[in-house]
Amino acid sequence: MLTIKNLHVSVEGKSILNGINLEVGAGEVHAIMGPNGSGKSTLANALAGRDNHEVTSGSVQYRGQNLLEMAPEIRAREGLFLAFQYPVEIPGVTNLYLLKASINAILKHRGEEELDAVTFLKLIKEKAALVEMKQELLYRAVNEGFSGGEKKRNEILQMALLEPYLSVLDETDSGLDIDALKIVAHGINTLRSKDRAMIVVTHYQRLLDYIVPDFVHVLAEGRIIRSGDKSLALELENKGYSWIENAA
Amino acid sequence: MQPDTFVAADTAHYIDQFAQLDKGLPGVDVAWFDDQRKKYLARFSKIGFPTQRDEDWRYTPLRLITSKNFNVVAKPDCNVDLTPFKIPALDSYQIVFVDGHLHQKQSTLDLDKGITVRSLAEVLTNTPDLVEKYFGSVVENDSHGFTALNGALNKDGVVIKIEPGVQIEKPIELIFLSQTEMAISQPRNLIIVGKNSKAQFIDRYISNSTAHTLTNSTTEIIVEQRAEIDYYIIQTQSSSAYQVCGVWVKQAAGSRFSCRTITLGGGLVRNDLRVDLNGPEAHCDMLGVYSLSGKQHVDNHTTMIHQAENCTSNELYKGVLEQRSRAVFHGRIKVAAGAQKTDAQQTNNTLLLSRDAEIDTKPQLEIYADDVKCSHGATIGQLNEDSLFYLRTRGIDEADARTLLTYAFVNEVLNQIDIEPLRDALEKTLSSQLIHET
């Protein structure tokens, strides 16, 4: 699904990722943990194609293609999805409009027929029910005036609608209450399948109680300094990062 | 700045035109009207056109207008097909002017009881008393040379009088078409809306695609007590057309006047919009959208005068400038000494989508009362990169994402247009105009 080799990324002249190597196979869930500022969001944004994230060396293969050559919208249409750590508010564009434009752009890219208004509405209401999102939020401007938790839920709604092959979830659990966390985790788990993969960035074990990862990686100073299975996350929870950082 | 920018244009051409037309101008036999006309002519001869030396015209490329000699059209060609200009599905009473003359056949003058819609020329011939009391009572006498020129050389205009307590179901649509090469049209309009009445007006300025024309209009609007007016100024002329548009409004107690000025076309557009809140508890909304490209220029000069207590005004102008276009926003708010409990807000936001585009924005607050709430703010910016990236990660391509965000920016004003067919038509025009250089 995804092969990252020796990836170096600079943002505004500052080197942030310093040689990331990561192999994500279909059907797998990878958790990425690491201290604040270690580069987790930078990695997520670089995968999504943020243009101020300059790849200075390394390569990324995604489903047999060179990911780094694709525009962000092409990556999205090819099935890569980023759930943002801080989803932006877009006044003047309704949530519903964006969702429809988005699914239709993807369907068109795949050579499939675009959804008409009625079919779309039915589908989106189903998905909204899945993540228990208030319908009223569909008619509001994208994320405008949404609470922190509502914004995160909106990201998962988009993911549920677009059914990506590779989802990168950047701290989707931050700011969620216990009930919301379960609902969001349920939304994510619904999408788990042998054809899909996920990279879940998180600081907390509690999300991983619901979305059990196959692999856990620790990112520090732009490098993966330790990889392991789900027990690594538990160990981190007990001992903190200094434990590995000192060892490394 | 080039020295010749400061050379005042030759006013002789227009004074000449007056001499030729004199007896042919409407209202020559009406003493008070003729007297006004002569005063305007004298004023125009004295002050001429403004120049860029005048603070209020500093950024306006006046030479586009003053370097040419426009001509009053004696008899318009009324064999004109208005279908391409129609707003689909808009059900309105339509009054059409072609090159400054009423187009009788295309206009609906017989409206319901309590609503008078007539041409100024006809009113002056048959019942000048009807307008004597109102005419010239709102417009500022010491306004600039274009207002004086309109006063001296107007050939026609519309007179609308709505009796008290009348609610008009359909909007009244005033269409001003400029079509003859080098034509000057100078509509002179008077609108009186009686107590407790309710009406919607759509002023549309259109032109054929290639003619060089000048439209110099003056409209006076009297809003009586508790009357409610929605007033739209829709400017979609071609870039070879120039326009100076003066709208003067007087509001009585408890009235509401909502003005929406939408400028999507015209090579040079200058709008002077002045509202006097003369009675307590009056409210005025002044909203505007300008979307320009090429070398278009638009000047919005607004003046909100709070004369009475407890009045509120809310002003919001949003603009999108592409390529080498340029805009000026000058918003003046004056709160007179007695106008306590005034609430006046003003905002001007502009998106500059090209390095060569330019906006000059200037608020001006003059406050002589102490218990008031006034605020103003202006922003100038580019499209938000985070929003752009967000949309693209959702599969929307860059050009569409830019259009969507630009559109969303002005939508804050557009979605306040209650006449749906009008809003749809504007949305369509606007979306098709947003060119994006990426």
Ligand SMILES: Nc1ncnc2c1ncn2[C@@H]1O[C@H](COP(=O)(O)OP(=O)(O)OP(=O)(O)O)[C@@H](O)[C@H]1O
């Ligand atoms: N535009 C920028 N200019 C300069 N430095 C930047 C820029 N964007 C990010 N950085 C820096 O890059 C580093 C990594 O940031 P990143 O957001 O990837 O961290 P993170 O691991 O996601 O942290 P957190 O857990 O707090 O979300 C930080 O030191 C940050 O300050």
Ligand SMILES: [Mg+2]
């Ligand atoms: Mg982060």
